[in-house]
Amino acid sequence: MNIQGNTVLITGGASGIGYQFSKKFYNSDNQIIVCGRNIEKLTALETTFPNIVTRQCDVTNADDRVKLFEWVTNHYPEVNVIVNNAGIQNRFNVLTADAKNNWEALNKEININFDATVQLSILFGQYFAKSQNESSIINVSSGLAFSPMAIAPIYSATKAAVSSFSNSLRHQLSHTNTNVYEVIPPAVNTDLGGKGIHTFGADPTDFINEIFDGLVNDNHYIGYGSSKERLTMTKAELDQVTSDMYKQLKDTI
Numbered sequence: 001m002n003i004q005g006n007t008v009l010i011t012g013g014a015s016g017i018g019y020q021f022s023k024k025f026y027n028s029d030n031q032i033i034v035c036g037r038n039i040e041k042l043t044a045l046e047t048t049f050p051n052i053v054t055r056q057c058d059v060t061n062a063d064d065r066v067k068l069f070e071w072v073t074n075h076y077p078e079v080n081v082i083v084n085n086a087g088i089q090n091r092f093n094v095l096t097a098d099a100k101n102n103w104e105a106l107n108k109e110i111n112i113n114f115d116a117t118v119q120l121s122i123l124f125g126q127y128f129a130k131s132q133n134e135s136s137i138i139n140v141s142s143g144l145a146f147s148p149m150a151i152a153p154i155y156s157a158t159k160a161a162v163s164s165f166s167n168s169l170r171h172q173l174s175h176t177n178t179n180v181y182e183v184i185p186p187a188v189n190t191d192l193g194g195k196g197i198h199t200f201g202a203d204p205t206d207f208i209n210e211i212f213d214g215l216v217n218d219n220h221y222i223g224y225g226s227s228k229e230r231l232t233m234t235k236a237e238l239d240q241v242t243s244d245m246y247k248q249l250k251d252t253i
């Protein structure tokens with residue numbers, strides 16, 4: 001992928017891994033458009049990087065995703081890269097979760113992590129294919145797509161689904177000028193799931209530098225540290241990782 005001279009939409013680009021994408025693309029001479037829910041975070045981003053454009057949006061809902069697509073393509077018709085990064089993580093016990101009265105809250109993780117990635121990939125994939133310019137869809141999955149963290153069962157499943165969908169998307173777009181990349185973070189030190197949960201994770205700057213090396217080298221599956229190792233593990237080894245993680249974390253839910 002050519003990492004200069006693009007117009008890049010980054011969902012959830014004002015904090016965490018998305019912020020790292022924003023900063024790195026900004027410093028490589030690209031026009032950046034960032035969407036997120038929190039207006040304070042978006043304003044802070046615009047103050048730090050005056051040329052970044054922000055748009056308040058919540059990718060939980062289908063209508064809001066369509067509105068985002070229409071706004072971006074109307075105001076920035078040259079858009080040629082989307083980073084589907086926005087995500088949330090919930091840790092819960094399936095034996096005590098209230099799937100009768102609280103399904104909306106449980107389902108939100110599927111809406112944000114999976115539905116939004118799929119809908120925005122289709123909308124922008126069709127737009128990119130018509131424009132015939134070099135373009136990229138970058139979907140953020142997780143090392144947990146390959147060995148689930150059982151205390152976050154929906155989260156892990158959404159990431160496996162994002163991984164599978166991205167693979168199919170890559171095949172369907174293979175005759176177009178659109179590349180599909182899957183970025184596969186391991187634990188990274190961000191606020192995912194709440195402040196302080198991921199402080200043991202990888203340094204976000206080291207992480208993003210290696211991810212960009214992968215984009216420049218046109219690697220379709222871009223892991224880092226332990227998530228890179230998971231790409232070549234056997235099923236038995238991946239199951240062992242899941243089992244070890246569950247033993248270590250089961251008392252936290």
Ligand SMILES: NC(=O)c1ccc[n+]([C@@H]2O[C@H](COP(=O)([O-])OP(=O)(O)OC[C@H]3O[C@@H](n4cnc5c(N)ncnc54)[C@H](OP(=O)(O)O)[C@@H]3O)[C@@H](O)[C@H]2O)c1
Nearest residue numbers: 012016017036037038058059086087142187188190191192
């Ligand atoms: N950190 C890790 O250890 C790790 C590991 C593997 C994969 N990942 C993946 O990396 C991606 C980024 O996570 P992160 O670690 O950077 O988490 P984070 O620090 O919590 O950041 C998440 C970002 O997504 C945005 N967001 C969340 N829900 C949104 C919604 N409904 N609409 C629009 N924006 C939304 C948030 O902004 P607002 O709050 O302003 O909306 C925030 O900017 C996620 O897909 C996550 O699953 C992270």
